[in-house]
Amino acid sequence: MRRTAGLAAIGALLVGALAACSTPLPVPQPDAVPAAVPPALSADQAEDVLDGVADVLALADEARDPAMLEPRVTGPAATIRAVEYTLAGAGDEDALTAIPAAAQTLVLPTTDTWPRTVMVVTEPPEDLQAPLLLTLVQESPRAQYRLWSWVRLFPGVSMPATTEPGIGSPPVAPDAEDLAVAPTEVVNQYVDLLTNRDQSPYAAAFTADPLRQGIAQTRDAFVGVVGANGSLTETYQPDAAGVQAIGTADGGAIVVATIRTVTTISLVDSTLKIGDQTAALLGTDTVASSLEIQWLSVVAFAVPPAGSDEPVEVLGAEHSRVQVTGS
Amino acid sequence: MIQRALATLLCLVGVAAIALGVASATVWRADDVLVATGSAAPGTTMIVTDPGVLDLAADEVTVTARARTGRVVIALGRTSDVEAWVGGDAHTRVTGLADWHELATEDVAAAPSPTPPADGEEGEAPADGEVPADGEPPADEGEAPADGEAPADGEAPADGEATDGGPALPPDPTGSDLWVDEAVGRGEVTFDWTATDGRWSVLVAATGAGAAPPTISLAWPQEVTTPWLWPGVVVGGLLLLAGIAWWVLIVVATRRRPAAEPEPEPAELPVPAGQLTRRQLRELAEKQQQTRRTRRERRDVTSRFPMLVPGPSRRAERARTQERPEEAAAPTTPAATPAVPAAAPTTPAAGTPAAEAPASRRLRRRAREEAEAAAAPTTPAPTPTTAPEPFGTPEPAAAPVPTAAPDDGAGEESAPREGRRRLRLRGRARRGQGEAPAPEPAPPAEETPAPEPAAEAPAAAPSPAKSADAWRRAWGLPPVSGGAEPEQGPAQTPAQTWYPVATTGTPPAGGSEAEPTPPTTPPTPPTHGRRDDR
Numbered sequence: 129m130r131r132t133a134g135l136a137a138i139g140a141l142l143v144g145a146l147a148a149c150s151t152p153l154p155v156p157q158p159d160a161v162p163a164a165v166p167p168a169l170s171a172d173q174a175e176d177v178l179d180g181v182a183d184v185l186a187l188a189d190e191a192r193d194p195a196m197l198e199p200r201v202t203g204p205a206a207t208i209r210a211v212e213y214t215l216a217g218a219g220d221e222d223a224l225t226a227i228p229a230a231a232q233t234l235v236l237p238t239t240d241t242w243p244r245t246v247m248v249v250t251e252p253p254e255d256l257q258a259p260l261l262l263t264l265v266q267e268s269p270r271a272q273y274r275l276w277s278w279v280r281l282f283p284g285v286s287m288p289a290t291t292e293p294g295i296g297s298p299p300v301a302p303d304a305e306d307l308a309v310a311p312t313e314v315v316n317q318y319v320d321l322l323t324n325r326d327q328s329p330y331a332a333a334f335t336a337d338p339l340r341q342g343i344a345q346t347r348d349a350f351v352g353v354v355g356a357n358g359s360l361t362e363t364y365q366p367d368a369a370g371v372q373a374i375g376t377a378d379g380g381a382i383v384v385a386t387i388r389t390v391t392t393i394s395l396v397d398s399t400l401k402i403g404d405q406t407a408a409l410l411g412t413d414t415v416a417s418s419l420e421i422q423w424l425s426v427v428a429f430a431v432p433p434a435g436s437d438e439p440v441e442v443l444g445a446e447h448s449r450v451q452v453t454g455s
Numbered sequence: 456m457i458q459r460a461l462a463t464l465l466c467l468v469g470v471a472a473i474a475l476g477v478a479s480a481t482v483w484r485a486d487d488v489l490v491a492t493g494s495a496a497p498g499t500t501m502i503v504t505d506p507g508v509l510d511l512a513a514d515e516v517t518v519t520a521r522a523r524t525g526r527v528v529i530a531l532g533r534t535s536d537v538e539a540w541v542g543g544d545a546h547t548r549v550t551g552l553a554d555w556h557e558l559a560t561e562d563v564a565a566a567p568s569p570t571p572p573a574d575g576e577e578g579e580a581p582a583d584g585e586v587p588a589d590g591e592p593p594a595d596e597g598e599a600p601a602d603g604e605a606p607a608d609g610e611a612p613a614d615g616e617a618t619d620g621g622p623a624l625p626p627d628p629t630g631s632d633l634w635v636d637e638a639v640g641r642g643e644v645t646f647d648w649t650a651t652d653g654r655w656s657v658l659v660a661a662t663g664a665g666a667a668p669p670t671i672s673l674a675w676p677q678e679v680t681t682p683w684l685w686p687g688v689v690v691g692g693l694l695l696l697a698g699i700a701w702w703v704l705i706v707v708a709t710r711r712r713p714a715a716e717p718e719p720e721p722a723e724l725p726v727p728a729g730q731l732t733r734r735q736l737r738e739l740a741e742k743q744q745q746t747r748r749t750r751r752e753r754r755d756v757t758s759r760f761p762m763l764v765p766g767p768s769r770r771a772e773r774a775r776t777q778e779r780p781e782e783a784a785a786p787t788t789p790a791a792t793p794a795v796p797a798a799a800p801t802t803p804a805a806g807t808p809a810a811e812a813p814a815s816r817r818l819r820r821r822a823r824e825e826a827e828a829a830a831a832p833t834t835p836a837p838t839p840t841t842a843p844e845p846f847g848t849p850e851p852a853a854a855p856v857p858t859a860a861p862d863d864g865a866g867e868e869s870a871p872r873e874g875r876r877r878l879r880l881r882g883r884a885r886r887g888q889g890e891a892p893a894p895e896p897a898p899p900a901e902e903t904p905a906p907e908p909a910a911e912a913p914a915a916a917p918s919p920a921k922s923a924d925a926w927r928r929a930w931g932l933p934p935v936s937g938g939a940e941p942e943q944g945p946a947q948t949p950a951q952t953w954y955p956v957a958t959t960g961t962p963p964a965g966g967s968e969a970e971p972t973p974p975t976t977p978p979t980p981p982t983h984g985r986r987d988d989r
Contacts, residue, residue: 138468155552158506158507158534159506169632172635240535270626272631
């Protein structure tokens with residue numbers, strides 16, 4: 129009896145010793161999901177994206193082949209770039225907008241959903257030239273970031289402060305409520321301003337900007353040319369490409385909007401000699417009856433946060449003929 | 456029996472504990488690198504690690520991906536990005552460790568909802584049906600709104616792969632902007648990562664036409680500790696020692712019992728040595744009676760703890776040895792140094808009368824030297840050259856020795872002392888038998904110098920009966936008048952002394968009387984020293 133009890137005790141001891149020898153398997157202990165969503169990209173990743181874009185642009189520029197832009201360029205940028213290739217093919221040396229790959233400021237979204245919007249202020253392409261505001265969009269997880277638009281910043285504007293890339297900027301929906309003006313509404317107001325000029329109720333809501341002046345001057349010039357020989361109408365409307373927006377440090381947003389301007393000229397018993405770029409797109413430099421020029425404008429706005437009395441500032445724009453038809 | 460069993464058990468447990476301790480540090484020692492492997496479910500091409508898996512066992516991990524055919528890609532990204540990229544496609548999740556060499560995986564079926572063509576896949580659904588695909592819905596939601604052309608491209612291959620096997624290719628994560636880092640290669644790719652804050656995952660994907668399910672290995676360097684080695688060895692060693700000690704005790708106890716039986720022999724052995732005095736016969740009878748008594752006693756109390764038995768006899772012996780120097784040395788040389796008394800009582804020089812005490816220091820020293828010389832006669836070297844010189848001069852001083860010897864106080868004491876001295880000589884002789892074949896010649900050598908043998912001769916040498924008596928005493932048999940010794944001692948001590956004598960022959964001299972040997976050694980160095988001085 130004593131021996132069996134002793135053996136049992138020793139057996140238990142051995143089992144216990146063996147059990148104690150086995151270290152427990154480590155278990156995954158992931159960091160908690162952060163309360164604040166981190167930026168979707170790190171600065172390094174953003175640089176890589178810009179390099180990828182620059183590589184594709186370089187190749188496409190060399191071939192002047194819009195199809196080659198597809199992997200990294202989309203939306204208004206692809207449209208405008210394609211026109212530039214056409215112009216360049218027609219002999220316009222300066223048609224291609226230089227798009228630096230080097231970033232001055234990265235504005236990275238704090239989001240874990242798609243699409244994602246990144247904005248980048250580039251270094252000035254050349255001395256005394258304005259830096260560009262690039263907008264890059266990733267439509268889905270398996271898509272790449274693609275250049276959606278670029279905008280030449282107007283001289284003298286100052287970019288609204290944005291948070292550091294490491295912290296990230298909040299993404300802004302097109303119908304965001306927490307801005308003085310929702311992004312889509314900004315475009316509508318600006319279109320009204322273009323259309324009605326000083327009579328627009330939103331005249332005071334925007335700072336004066338070179339784009340508006342330029343559009344007005346161009347229209348006035350055409351009107352002067354056409355004169356009594358015909359009629360000229362010009363319409364402005366938000367483009368189907370939509371808007372992109374990202375938050376700024378003060379709670380406002382940078383909104384990049386697209387506006388399509390359609391200039392229609394009807395001639396009565398006369399011909400119109402048109403300028404180089406339009407002619408290059410049309411293929412001929414004179415039209416006898418009608419001419420329709422479609423412009424695509426990419427406009428960047430700095431929209432103040434809700435409750436602010438500040439006007440919306442126009443930061444920069446790209447205004448480009450994208451389609452010319454006529455006969 | 457129970458004691459033996461328990462002692463054996465103790466030994467075994469000790470050995471087992473040592474073995475376990477050693478095994479924990481050798482056979483069962485964790486690997487320096489913890490490598491765990493998992494593979495994708497059949498028919499799928501993607502493996503995703505859950506957040507926290509990459510730094511599961513160490514901050515540094517080496518990810519190795521293998522695919523039997525085609526390219527294999529390892530992509531590192533935020534977990535949310537990786538999951539979003541994989542989307543609703545069938546894949547395998549690595550959720551942790553299943554054991555030390557295997558990753559725990561969970562197969563996730565392709566989500567049927569996002570793309571219409573997936574609904575037609577009946578063949579794929581049952582295969583994946585076993586696994587809940589609950590983890591993925593959020594990713595699907597993230598993907599759904601962005602349902603542009605890209606997701607359609609991405610999902611088409613997965614569907615096609617399962618059914619029509621058309622031109623569709625498995626999804627290829629290579630080059631996505633989502634990845635923080637990636638590695639691409641054929642067959643096998645490795646990728647190192649150091650843990651950083653946040654939730655991170657890797658996506659392993661086999662790509663290309665006919666891609667096979669890839670495998671993933673995660674290797675973490677480990678700091679291996681062996682916490683059970685020393686505790687096991689120490690505790691086991693203690694147990695083993697305790698067991699062995701117990702065994703030894705048991706063996707000693709059992710050996711003593713048989714040893715007690717041949718005890719009559721020691722009583723008989725002296726008989727042939729010579730005619731015994733009546734007193735000796737009486738002592739023998741007493742002793743035999745006592746041993747019989749003790750044997751009976753032992754039979755009665757067999758289970759008594761044996762260690763206690765030798766106790767008293769040793770104490771008695773020690774008491775005897777302590778008494779002797781006091782008795783012998785005190786009267787002779789009051790100012791003697793500790794070294795002297797140790798040697799003195801055994802040598803005849805010790806027998807110098809109290810009257811000599813007042814004599815000059817020089818004399819005393821000489822006497823000591825003589826004693827030492829006499830104590831070390833067995834070493835053959837000193838005898839011819841050194842012995843005469845010291846002995847020649849002291850003669851006048853040493854002369855009183857013989858005269859004093861007779862009236863030396865304790866007559867009974869001198870006898871045992873002599874006996875013991877002889878014994879010592881014998882012991883030495885036995886030990887030195889190799890080099891000095893004749894032990895007995897040594898005493899003659901010392902007999903030639905006048906004084907000491909003179910003291911010895913009258914007492915021991917002449918009568919054969921007396922020498923026999925000395926023998927008896929030498930073996931520890933009680934001297935005639937020893938008060939305490941006959942009563943306690945004989946039962947045990949003779950048994951101890953005789954037993955070895957009978958068997959081996961050599962050890963008894965040293966074994967029975969432990970004291971003689973130490974004193975012999977100290978004297979020799981002085982003789983050497985003296986020679987060196989000169």
